[in-house]
Amino acid sequence: MSKKSDMTTGATEARVDFVHALKDAGLTAALAFALFLPLIGFLTVQDFSNNLVLVTRWPLLFLIVAVIAAGRLGYSLVLAPRRAARARKPSATKTPAWRAFAGQWFTPFAIGFVIVYPPLVIMTAGWGGAVKWLDNFGIQILIYIMLGWGLNIVVGLAGLLDLGYVAFYAVGAYSYALFAKEFGLSFWILLPIAGCLASFWGVLLGFPVLRLRGDYLAIVTLAFGEIIRIVLVNFVDLTNGYAGISSIPRPTFFGIPFTANDDGFAATFGLEFTPLYRTIFLYYVILALALLTAFVTLRLRRLPVGRAWEALREDEIACRSLGINTTNTKLTAFAMGAMFAGFAGSFFAARQGFISPDSFTFMESASIVAIVVLGGMGSQIGVAIAAIAMIGGTEIMRDLDFLKHIFGPTFDPTQYRMLLFGFAMVLIMIWRPRGLVSTRDPSVFLKERKSISSDLVGEGHG
Amino acid sequence: MEVFFQQLINGITLGSIYGLIAIGYTMVFGIIGMVNFAHGDVFMVSVFIALIAFLFLVTWLGISSIALTLFVVLIVAMVFTALVNWVIERVAYRPLRGSFRLAPLISAIGMSIFLSNFVQVTQGPRNKSISPMVQGEFVLFTKNDFQVTLPYKYLIIWIVTAVLLACFWYLVAKTPLGRAQRACEQDQKMAALVGIDVDRTISMTFVIAAALAAIAGTMYLMNYGVVSFADGFTPGVKAFTAAVLGGIGSLPGAVIGGLLIGLIETMWSNYVSIDYKDVAAFSVLAITLIFLPQGLFGRPDVEKV
Structure with a gap:
């Protein structure tokens, strides 16, 4: 009844x-x-x-x-x-076993995969078809992973939202382009110089503004980024304005150029010439640079300065009352982030052989910020996954010809890239404000390493 | 001197547009402490809505009276832009009110990217231009063969801005809604305890901000007659500069800041370098925030634990 x-x-x-x-x-x-x-x-x-x-x-x-x-x-x-029903039930808090297993083995597996990626691609796609997979899907994504990791130091670790990050990328790119063309210096000498210059600009721009609160800082970095871009456009004597700098010297394999000549790479090693050697070389260069960024970040997190960054992100006032010099701490984060952007910038210039201010717009900064935010601020793996999803996704969208059959021949899926970026940023803030990978391993621990759910840390207050 | 007068007139016109947008920034910041990064793009959307309304009236309905057209366009743009901003607040900002501090800003950046690309996708990437709506000018005086003129459209901008600012001032200072807004600005919890619907008040703030941006948008369309999807970013940053210069949170500050930015920009373009005119506004932003973070009329920002 x-x-x-x-x-x-x-x-x-x-x-x-x-x-x-x-x-x-x-x-x-x-x-x-x-x-x-x-x-x-x-x-x-x-x-x-x-x-x-x-x-x-x-x-x-x-x-x-x-x-x-x-x-x-x-x-x-x-x-x-369904959601209401789930909310009524108490949720299980224990992490499932497969996740712990995946967390342990994911990183070594991923690094192994990216190292064997070029031979793998050549084997499956052949020498002709491999260029696309190595260049568009390999190098392009790795550049953004590196930029994401670099910005992650500033946004994810130190909690400073930097909307002008692409300015330092531009400084790196232009310093390589100008020094290489004017003085004929090699890529390997200019790489650290570009990094230092970008870092110098980071300190120069950062010094006056780092006393500002979070959202003000974001807008001022945006203004600085735009100022640098406008200067690049208008300082025609140095930068050649909108036309950009072309025929930038390409990197060589320790002095051996990748050309079809007798002293070229292929001839020296007795191989048949193909332009793919340069692409493979560039792939490993950017891979090494990206891994360097990740490694340095991981190491820095354990140093006092890294711990100070994370403490600063959690609570600035508490930091100051504990005697941490917040200006210096922020400045080092800014300089570190800018340095890696400088490295990535000089690599970008060397790879493209052509740069113009169009590559360094606010939208570029916004994409990098989006990658860091979506991946999970502070999480290296998350940032890498977000970069793969977003940049790789864009590249895949270029190839989706069947959409043209559905929506008509004028349909261009890549137009929707930034639309989706923006939408994803809003969604992720509502749905998972800590990003896709939101658990953190503490860098310092007592006796036993415990994963902290990021719901427990009040990041960004202060 | 005559060039200076002409630039003064241009600067005030540009400044009133910046001022109207700046009020949107300052109101939203005052009430929920968030930099509404998408506001510049809301302004751009309002220009597009005004453009479409204008074309609808002129080419479809064949209305030839400029005054009537302008009036209807203004109303339509205000209503639709207000709706857009209301929805944005509901969807993108309200769920984040208890989140960490950078969350609303990041969401607003996402919204800004979304809006400009949405317009690019739906209306195409090219510049949209219309023939001038209002032509003719007053010649104020002539000196050394240089005519100092006050175009009719500038006069319309000044009058519309002044009248609507007066209405808006009345709204904030004298009506219950304005009182509720000022109460929420001071203490949201306390305001809720005395029976103010905080959510509704915040929604209304976004609606008013959008309506003012739409006025600016209509004036912008009438003045320049050309717009593209990317036109929200730079005016947005400049209006934010105006809000900061005037002291963020202060309404008269936003208007005066807007006028100052307009004047600085026109004078800079005329006397220093037109290529670097955006640098002038951006530098003002950086310099103000570094040396005078509370702005001209703002209260100093007290840090609380």
Whole structure:
């Protein structure tokens, strides 16, 4: 009897819920319609006499509104009750065994994989097809992993949001390009010089602003990044402005150039010439640089300065009351981060052979920040995974030809890259504010190493 | 001297647009302590909405009266932009209110990237330009063959800005909503205890901020007649500079800061270098934050444990 009455109340509840959900979905649809009416409902195009005219896109608008309404309905009917049920149950706190196992073996496996990646690619894709996989998917991603790790020192460890990081990348790139062209110095001599110069600029720009609070600091670094870009554009005598610097000398294999000549790499080692040797060499160079960044970061975290960074991120006032010189601590983080950006920049210039201010816009900074934020501030593996997902994802999007069949020949999936970046940043802040990989291994521990759920640390307060 | 006068007129016009955007930054910062990084892009969205409304009225409905068109465009832009900002606040900022300190800023940066790319994807990457809405000018005086002029559109910008600022001042100073806003600014928990709906007040702040940005957007469209998806970033940073210069959290400060930034920019372009005009505004931002972080009219920022 009681069971039956329970069932009936359950049924009425479900029906009421359904009506409520329908109403909710209708409201959402109305809202979405009003929201997207101007920008999606109408398209401004130029007609033949170059006047702007409006074209309507009702099907697209109604499609989007319908998708949103259906999504909302699905959420309130299926997902929300499930979530409520899960919230009622006490959740298990113990980490599953497979995760501990994965955590232990993931890093050595990943490093092993990236080392054998070039031969693996050549074996599977052949000498001709390997260029794309090594250059677009290997070197490109590794540059962003390195930049992400470098910025991770500033954002993830020291908790300073730097929106002008690409400025230091630009300093590295331009210093390599200019020194190599004007003085004919080699890549290996210029790499540390570029790093030092970027680091010097980091200190120079950082010194006056590091007293500022978190969000002010972010905006000022953005302003500095833009100032450097504007100077690069307008200081035409030095940087050649928008046209950029071309035919930058390429790196050599300890003095042996990668050319088809008799003194080239292939001839010296008695191999058949292929341009792929340079790509493989560059791949290992950037891999070594990226691993150096990770290694230095890991080591620094154990030094007093690294611990001071993390303490600073957690609570600046407590830090100051314990006698930590916050300005110096922030400055070292800034300089370290800038140095690695300088390394990456000079590698970038050497790899491209051409640089222009277009490569160093705010959007580039924002992408690097997005990678660090999505990966989990402070987590090396997380940043690497985010860089692979975002940069590799962009490269994959370029190849998705079947989308052109669905959406028409003018459809270009790469346009949606930054759209997705921005959307992902918002989502990740709401859903997992600590990023995808949010557990931290403490760098200093007593007796036993315990993983700390990042929910327990109040990062960024202060 | 005559060039100086002309630049003064240009600077005040530009400054009123910056001032209107700057109020949005300063209000939001005052009430929830967050730098609304996406505000510049909300402004850009409002320019697009105004553009579409204008084209709708002129090419579809064939309205030829400039005054009526401008009025309707202004209203439409305000309503739709307010809606956009309301939704943004609900979706991207409200869930983060208890999160760590950089979370809302990062979310706002994400929103800013999203908005500019959304407009790029939906409206195309090219500059959108329309023929000038208002033509003609007053010639104030002529000296050494140089005419100092006050174009009608500048006059419209000044009048609209002044009138709407007065309305807005009334709203904040005299109405219950304004009182609630000022209460939330001082102490949100206490305001909630005395019966103020804090969430609603914050939503209304975003709505008002967006409406002011939409006024700026309409004026911008009328003045320049050209817009692209990337046009939110630089005015956004400059308006933020204005808010900081005036003292963030202070409403008269934002307006005066905006005028100052407009004047600095036009004078700099005229007397120093037009290529580096953005450098001037960005340097003002850095210098203000370093040497005068509380701005001209702001209260000093007291650090509490």
